[in-house]
Amino acid sequence: MLYLKIQDLHKRKFKVAQIAKELKISRPTVYKYLEMTFEEAKAYTEQPLGRSKKLDRYKDWILAWLEEYPHLSAAQIHDWLLERYPDLTVGGSTLRSYVKEVREFYQIKKKVMVRQYEAIPEQPMGKxxxxxxxxxxxxxxxxxxxxxxxxxxxxxxxxxxxxxxxxxxxxxxxxxxxxxxxxxxxxxxxxxxxxxxxxxxxxxxxxxxxxxxxxxxxxxxxxxxxxxxxxxxxxxxxxxxxxxxxxxxxxxxxxxxxxxxxxxxxxxxxxxxxxxxxxxxxxxxxxxxxxxxxxxxxxxxxxxxxSYESTNNQSITRSVSKDNTIRYKSNRYSVPLGTYQTNAENLVLIEVTGKEPPTLVVRKDAESEIIAEHSISLEKGKLIQNRNHTRDRSKGVEEFKRRLISFFKDQTQALAFFNEISQRYPRYRRDQFAIIHQVVQKYPALIDTVLAKCMREKLYSANDFRDMAQHIHTLPHDSVKEIKSFYTHTAKHSQIKTSTRSLNAYTSILGGRP
Known part of the structure; x- marks a missing residue:
């Protein structure tokens, strides 16, 4: 059928490029069929895809997939073949060429997945x-x-x-x-x-x-x-x-x-x-x-x-990357996990000591304690990491969660809070718990108040928990006591009943007559 279509279009004075575009095939394929007689084309098609090829034994799978899912790419088919035949060794270009020949031979047009759009209203001025x-x-x-x-x-x-x-x-x-x-x-x-x-x-x-x-x-x-x-x-x-x-x-x-x-x-x-x-x-x-x-x-x-343009000279500082490393002379050096903080400058001071071997010393600022020390590497592109700076993987996420819950007075409420976080952020549970652990260490006296407020306001995020703790910490002491009283002791005296007096009693107290 392909041979007959090509010959028919050629007789109708279609150019080779036009024939290729019309039938969704390559121009070499058009030239090849134009040079054949009908008998030669018939003999050629009796052995599909021409001479024997390495992928012929997988042709039935490829053809079945293309007929059922015409939009599949050669890369997807390659992956599916490797899933069924892990020992298959074939290059990506070879498979692309083979899939293209199968599409041309069996006239399977690749369907384009069209995304549907809807018109949106014009934005208001200044928005x-x-x-x-x-x-x-x-x-x-x-x-x-x-x-x-x-x-x-x-x-x-x-x-x-x-x-x-x-x-x-x-x-x-x-x-x-x-x-x-x-x-x-x-x-x-x-x-x-x-x-x-x-x-x-x-x-x-x-x-x-x-x-x-x-x-x-x-x-x-x-x-x-x-x-x-x-x-x-x-x-x-x-x-x-x-x-x-x-x-x-x-x-x-x-x-x-x-x-x-x-x-x-x-x-x-x-x-x-x-x-x-x-x-x-x-x-x-x-x-x-x-x-x-x-x-x-x-x-x-x-x-x-x-206003923040007038920052201090940062010539002796280094930025802490989100993987808790700093760069020095083409190498990466670790700092303790948690050094990198979101929405912060994440800058540290570095100093190279003169002792042998030379040592890289890292501090938060000039007056603070040393947070990391490393022997300077003479190589390039290396990660120099102190094992004490890495995440503690000895305990699972669930154990980590149980340990965090133990810090709270109302552990039932804490369990509900952590379960909600686990449901909302299943892939980031450890990261969420790590942020809360930092808050527990920094504001141990406030965590029960923060938990009560987060549960009341339905703020189920470690970042919200941290921000709430920082906010309460900045409040005056009396305000914090008032918040604690409101969120943790609202029902303490719920059984106390107030006494009532007659109107005459109040009149007598005020110095009037009954």
């Missing part, structure tokens, strides 16, 4: 700003090639755009600087800013909850805007800024010659004024610059100076 990063390769005036990096902003209502370029990858500090420039460009900020889960602003997960980097969290706290993070690998959830990134690449950057970064950024701003924000938007059918004149009045004003 949302979307941000994303991109990169391009540009020809330079001396006929070389350079990679450029940019950050793009777009207001969700007016579609007013702003972009800034640099010749090196962005750091968190660069992102913050560009945010400030964007706020100055717009004349204010929005209530909410939408981001992808970029490493510049997020630390991924902590006990199942998404966290921002310490530096960016400080910035958010300073500027007080709401951060909305899209799901990972889901560009459609922020399609507006994705289109802006494509627009910048395809309209401004395409075929433009680079001379220096200052000139490039100047021309970029000119392009925004001339084209990017001037041309009529295809969705709104309005010019972004004209709509922005109205939206600008709804933006929240920002100060011109960030």
């Amino acid at each position: 949302q700003l979307q941000v994303d990063w991109g990169e391009t390769k540009q020809k330079t005036t001396n006929r070389k090639e350079i990679k450029l990096y940019f950050i793009a902003f777009v207001l969700a209502h007016s579609r007013q755009k702003y972009t800034e370029w640099q010749t090196r990858p962005f750091t968190t500090r660069d992102a913050i600087r560009c945010h400030e420039n964007a706020f100055q460009f717009y004349g204010g900020r929005t209530e909410e800013i939408v981001y992808d889960q970029d490493h510049l602003i997020t630390v991924s997960e902590n006990a199942g909850e998404l966290l921002l980097t310490a530096e960016f969290q400080s910035y958010v706290n300073e500027r007080k805007f709401i951060v909305h993070l899209c799901r990972r690998a889901d560009p459609e959830s922020k399609g507006m800024i994705e289109n802006v990134v494509k627009y910048i690449k395809g309209n401004f950057a395409d075929s433009r010659v680079f001379s220096d970064i200052e000139d490039w950024n100047h021309r970029s701003l000119q392009w925004l004024k001339r084209t990017g924000n001037h041309q009529v938007h295809q969705t709104t059918k309005k010019r972004p610059a004209e709509v922005f004149l109205v939206e600008k009045q709804h933006l929240k004003p920002v100060s011109s100076l960030l």
